[in-house]
Amino acid sequence: MENVSKIWLGPLPQDSPYVKPFRLYYVQNGVEKNWDLLKVHDSVAIILYNTSRQKLVLVRQFRPAVYHGIISSAKGTFDEVDLKEFPPAIGVTLELCAGIVDKNKSWVEIAREEVVEECGYDVPVERIEEVMVYRSGVGSSGAKQTMYYCEVTDADKATGGGGVDDEIIEVVELSLEEAKRMIQQGAVNNSPPSCLMGLMWFFANRAPGAKA
Ligand SMILES: O=c1ccn([C@@H]2O[C@H](COP(=O)(O)OP(=O)(O)O[C@H]3O[C@H](CO)[C@@H](O)[C@H](O)[C@H]3O)[C@@H](O)[C@H]2O)c(=O)[nH]1
Helix, strand or coil, rough: CCCCCCCCCCCEEECCEEEEEEEEEEECCCCEEEEEEEEECCCEEEEEEEEEECCCEEEEECHHHHHHHHHHHHHHHCCCCCCCCHHHHHHHHCCEEEEEECCCHHHHHHHHHHHHHHECCCCCCCHHEHHHHHHHHCCCCCEEEEEEEEEEEEHHHHCCCCCCCCCCCEEEEEEEEHHHHHHHCCCCCCCCCCHHHHHHHHHCCCCCCCCC
16 A cells, blocks of 8 residues: 655755654753754644444554654664665554644544544544543653544444545554454554553543443
8 A cells, every 4th residue: 555666764844834843952950951853833633433333543654754763773774775675554553533733723623533544434523522631752742642533433424535636545444353353463454652652541441342
């Protein structure tokens, strides 16, 4: 699904709309210190549960940062990557539907848009429940993510999803057993902590038979 044929590194342009690096200075306990950090967008993530078929709805996509991370952990460098030795498929993740907060809209409205764009379910914001707020990348960005929960049915399906513009996103439905196995095994699918935590929250609070 990823269909990636060439990968290389370049310097970060100063006007990147996604990442801004800074050095932050501060005085703590009378000692001047500094911290190198990245400003990135805050984001939303949505636990989606299709009650018609008792399936959790997730997304698969090629993540350049994950591909880079896997290779630099293995080789210590990213120079001259051989796509045969490291096929792009190793950088594909299984995640919750998610999106960056880069529009002047309410967070829940951004969540609603991501659900329709990525997964094809068209639901009103009233059906999207806030679950929790946390900060990721505490050593690098401290970005905020709000997690939501939304139950959908087959009747809410408006399109096939798959993302907008040139995004390549595959919608994946997991049975409750498959989702449980994902939590037991950890991140075998390159899943981020937010996905594993969202599935745990679902099983603790909303799965059929969960204690309220
Ligand atoms: O350098 C970049 C970064 C992003 N994009 C595009 O920007 C959009 C961002 O995608 P979106 O679906 O809005 O957000 P996600 O990439 O899903 O990321 C969010 O959801 C993830 C899973 O929870 C978190 O890890 C991230 O921090 C959070 O931003 C996509 O079109 C990307 O193709 C680029 O083109 N270049």
